[in-house]
Amino acid sequence: MYKINFITFGCKVNHYETECMKSLFREASYEITEELTEADAVIINSCTVTSSGDSRALAALRKTRAALPDAVIAMTGCYPQANREEAAKLSEADIIAGTKSRAHIVELVGDCLENRTRIVELSDYSAEDIFEPLKCTRFDSNTRAFVKIQDGCNQFCSYCMIPFARGRCRSKPVDVLREEIRAIAENGVKEIVLSGINLAFYGREWGLDLADAAELCAETEGIERIRLGSLEPEMMSEELLRRLKALPQFCPQFHLSLQSGCERTLKAMNRKYTAEEYLALTERIRSIFPDCSFTTDVMVGFPQETDDDHAESVEFIRRIGFAKVHVFRYSRRKGTRADKMDGQVPESVKTLRWQEMTAAADETREKYLSSLVGKTVPVLFERENSTEFHRGYAPDYTLIKISRKNPEKSLRNRIISVIIEEYGHDCCIGSAVPAPPSTFRS
Template sequence: MRKIFFITFGCKVNHYETECMKSMFREADYDITEDMTEADAVVINSCTVTSSGDSRALTALRRARAALPEAVIALTGCYPQANRDEAAKLSEADIIAGTKSRAHIVELVGNCLANKSRVVELSDYGSDDLFEPLKCTRFDSNTRAFVKIQDGCDQFCSYCLIPFARGRCRSKPVEVLRDEVRAIAEGGVKEIVLSGINLAFYGREWGLDLADAAEICAETQGIERIRLGSLEPEMMSEELLQRLKALPQFCPQFHLSLQSGCERTLKAMNRKYTAAEYLALTERIRSIFPDCSFTTDVMVGFPQETDEDHAESVEFIRKAGFAKVHVFRYSRRKGTRADKMTGQVPESVKTQRWQEMTAAADETREKYLSSLVGKTVPVLFERENSTEFHRGYAPDYTLIKISRKNPEKSLRNRIISVIIEEYGHDCCIGSAVPDV
């Protein structure tokens, strides 16, 4: 039996697509190995959101080739799709395929294993491209499944390559989603996380929206939790929020993409909302979901960002009361408008601003976790990673730990009420009610 090893970078959509490719290779009688040194083939699923993402993928490619000179190595994903000319020249890869070729990746690898011919399969996206026919019913974790329901982006933010790497917005057909979620539930998964490149645009081509996808999950026997991936703030309508509120399985954790808390910077980024509109939305959501949490992404060092702009963004982070903030430095991407802007911020300044923003994010994180002490929350427990604690997640996606009194006992895939007694650096600690 042929053995294949996977390396995945980037977002949850990429990880979902890797799980789909694993399923396809299993059906073709490949063995998915966790040891690269024994693999006959390696698939690297890349990310190109930042230059460091490119570097990690290329480093992995070179290391794989050095370790396995006779193996077939495939580079797929966003990096080769957005950087086709550069990717086509990468001699370390036997197969270069972008984000349009995963449906027949098994065929490409099989042919290459048989005849050792090199393949470069990269093509442009068109306006009539349909949603890529991938699906997955088996996941490494049997407690939570990320399900990609949307691909592509029409926003063209001035710093971003993703519209070039993923094409225009398109959605998974309703019946395909229904069948996939049913199969996932039959496999024992209790929590679905709906994911996409621009998730809030789901169903727009058919007059549907994200609530329709969530309702399909809620109607599926065995699904006890529904989460949403990253969301664009301007797409969160009152009707959508009310329909989500009506679903008992909905977990009110909102990852609302921010990028900057500075009005001037948001406009330069070509974001479609103001900081004031964003803040008003969080207040509206809190009025509908009193126990909700907000997480976000924030960029520092965007071209022409001044010290005053940065200070405005830091203050916004403190004001919004995020449960968690991912802070990252602006990365120049060739082909974007921001790459051509004057006033590029020096790396040393980006680093300083990253440190300042991270400190503010840590403050808001601690404040949020401390506010949970004394509350009782339902926790979906996952795989234990030590003999000391059971660990799982509350509906707001806070990591919860309880003492593991019996090292032989597992709570995996069970939902148990926990009273939170204290908080730590990045989690809360409590006791099960009743004791387990």
């Protein structure tokens, strides 16, 4: 029996696809090993959103080859798909496959193990491509499952390589999704996180939308929570929000991709909304979900961004009051429009702006966490932290800890009401209460 190890970089979609590949290898009688030195084969599932993502994947490839000179190593994912010529030259990899070959990955690895012939399988996306037939019902965590229901992007933001790495928007068929969710529930998973590259475009080719996928999950026995991945703000209609509100299982945490709070920068990025439209959306969502939280991604140092532009973006972050912000520096990507723009911002300036934006994000997070003190929320517990705490998440995706008085007792995969008594740097701390879980809504 061959042993195989997986190294995954990037977003939740990538991690879902790794779990799907694990399922394929298990079905083919491979043993999944967490110990790299035991592996006969290694799959590196790469990310190419930023240049640092490329660097991490390539460093992992070199390190793995040095540690396992005789193993079969496959480089898959977004990096080889978006950088086909460079990827094909990676001598450390025995298999180069992008984002189109996962359904055949077992066959590719098997051929390479038997014949020791190098394989490069890369091809362009076309408008006729359909959703890749991958599914997963077994996850390393048995409390929450990330389920990919959408792939590709039609937006072509000026800084982004993803349309080249993932192709155009396409959706998982409803019947396939129904079968997958049912199997996941039968394995004891209580929370589904619907994920995609451009999730809010789900089902558009069939006249459906994201609410149809959420409603399907809600109809599945055993699913007690439904959460959404990253969303494009311009696709969140009033009807969609009202349909989500009608689902008792829906968790009102909205990760609305922002990128910048500056009007001028948003236009240069080719984003499809203005800052004022984004603000109006958050106000509308709050009117429907009074206890919701907002999280987001923000970029600093975009080409031609001035100090005033940056200050406008920082102030916008404070104005929204995000529960959490992922702040990152603009990264030049060859082949994008932004890479050719004049006015590239020096790295030293990017670093200063990152520090300022991060400080503002920390302020809004502390303010949000402090607002939760005194509330009682239902918490889905996932794991223990040593012998000190039980850890889980409220519907708004706040990390909640309660004292683990009995180290032998686990609350894993249970939903328990917790009264929040204090907050820390990145979590809230409370005590379990005997009352049944609330809906976390006013």
